[in-house]
Amino acid sequence: ETGVTQSPTHLIKTRGQQVTLRCSSQSGHNTVSWYQQALGQGPQFIFQYYREEENGRGNFPPRFSGLQFPNYSSELNVNALELDDSALYLCASSLELAQETQYFGPGTRLLVL
Amino acid sequence: EDKVVQSPLSLVVHEGDTVTLNCSYEVTNFRSLLWYKQEKKAPTFLFMLTSSGIEKKSGRLSSILDKKELFSILNITATQTGDSAIYLCAAPHTGTASKLTFGTGTRLQVML
Numbered sequence: 348e349t350g351v352t353q354s355p356t357h358l359i360k361t362r363g364q365q366v367t368l369r370c371s372s373q374s375g376h377n378t379v380s381w382y383q384q385a386l387g388q389g390p391q392f393i394f395q396y397y398r399e400e401e402n403g404r405g406n407f408p409p410r411f412s413g414l415q416f417p418n419y420s421s422e423l424n425v426n427a428l429e430l431d432d433s434a435l436y437l438c439a440s441s442l443e444l445a446q447e448t449q450y451f452g453p454g455t456r457l458l459v460l
Numbered sequence: 461e462d463k464v465v466q467s468p469l470s471l472v473v474h475e476g477d478t479v480t481l482n483c484s485y486e487v488t489n490f491r492s493l494l495w496y497k498q499e500k501k502a503p504t505f506l507f508m509l510t511s512s513g514i515e516k517k518s519g520r521l522s523s524i525l526d527k528k529e530l531f532s533i534l535n536i537t538a539t540q541t542g543d544s545a546i547y548l549c550a551a552p553h554t555g556t557a558s559k560l561t562f563g564t565g566t567r568l569q570v571m572l
Contacts, residue, residue, distance in 0.1 A: 392553075447560070
């Protein structure tokens with residue numbers, strides 16, 4: 348059984364640029380959630396995708412957007428990057444929408460200069 | 461708004477010590493509480509607690525939930541350097557179980 352994978356592992360961008368982060372969910376998992384973890388903080392929920400539809404969003408501006416594909420892999424896009432977007436971005440998958448237990452990928456560390 | 465608060469924020473102990481990590485929560489329509497261990501990047505699942513007073517154990521780690529007082533504790537006995545990590549507590553959202561609200565975590569450092 349393949350776990351959750353994310354790419355890239357690290358990324359450096361400058362303010363105003365755009366970035367796309369990718370996530371492959373664990374085999375058989377149809378729900379993918381994205382979290383932002385700033386240094387010294389717990390992960391903050393960005394949004395979630397279930398069967399290719401957005402299903403809930405946290406307190407993040409519209410420049411954070413996402414996508415889920417038919418194979419349940421997912422992308423997180425961030426436009427007009429700001430310095431405060433520097434963080435670890437975690438993707439988590441779960442077997443179903445109603446399942447609390449989520450399995451996390453290794454994350455993408457984004458640095459915005 | 462759901463809220464999860466962890467204490468202490470950080471802890472330094474010596475190998476062999478026993479530690480207790482705390483998590484309190486305010487969640488509408490409580491379902492469960494989850495504990496994760498985060499060593500470098502990916503949080504790894506430790507426990508899910510749904511019933512009050514029932515201890516969950518895995519080796520030297522154990523956790524218990526008190527639904528009346530709205531808190532949970534994670535105990536680690538005979539700590540080892542490999543236990544050094546951030547321990548995160550999380551509660552599922554009322555409407556969407558797979559959306560988690562996390563606390564800020566407790567950073568545990570175990571010294572030789």
